[in-house]
């Protein structure tokens with residue numbers, strides 16, 4: 674029996690018809706093992722988010738075979754019990770008209786075996802503490818009362834509370850400054866170490882990918898053009914697209930790559 678979380682064999686995803694067809698993912702193959710942190714790195718429009726949505730069961734590939742724990746994704750609700758996401762815009766993920774705490778508690782509604790009310794309160798408190806927020810500090814607060822960085826932490830608190838098996842994090846650090854970004858990356862590592870979570874981390878920045886991952890996939894123009902160990906990929910890049918991404922690392926993250 675394989676312990677692969679995801680297994681993709683030549684999967685493709687097209688949008689549109691005829692001459693207007695856009696190929697977002699083009700015959701991509703990979704395996705992701707249980708407990709791995711894999712970063713998918715590439716420029717804008719190369720297909721990262723479409724691949725993330727295939728992993729979430731939001732899109733079905735037009736071709737190829739895509740398996741989660743050895744089986745095709747048939748029931749998205751069952752799938753979301755185990756596989757959850759953090760997307761680019763934290764405000765889009767919370768309703769402005771309900772308190773943050775109420776929404777963290779509501780999030781448990783997605784679970785098949787919903788914990789008791791008392792356990793939910795406790796898990797919300799623990800999750801807030803895991804992202805360094807005192808529960809009292811957000812008591813009665815609404816999303817508009819928090820900064821972008823604080824909201825991104827609330828998204829991560831939701832993940833700490835629900836403890837999914839797999840997390841798909843699509844540019845979770847895009848809205849925050851360098852200091853908060855380092856914190857978020859540390860929380861992601863904590864999710865892996867403490868909960869053994871499998872994490873797919875999507876970014877433009879190969880420096881961040883190097884910092885957090887067990888393995889890096891480089892995407893360009895709907896294909897995975899290079900894949901491997903972060904040290905190998907950054908120190909001995911084989912694809913010109915990897916070299917370009919290495920040149921584009923913001924200076925602030927460059928020091929992470931040096932040994």
Ligand SMILES: Nc1ncnc2c1ncn2[C@@H]1O[C@H](COP(=O)(O)OP(=O)(O)OP(=O)(O)O)[C@@H](O)[C@H]1O
Nearest residue numbers: 688689695696697716717718719720721722723724
């Ligand atoms: N629902 C859709 N309908 C049509 N085309 C789409 C759709 N979703 C994505 N695309 C196209 O697929 C390609 C890949 O998009 P995707 O969102 O995966 O890029 P990305 O790598 O996530 O980029 P970014 O880094 O800017 O988020 C793009 O050309 C995009 O326009």
Ligand SMILES: [Mg+2]
Nearest residue numbers: 721722723843
């Ligand atoms: Mg994207």
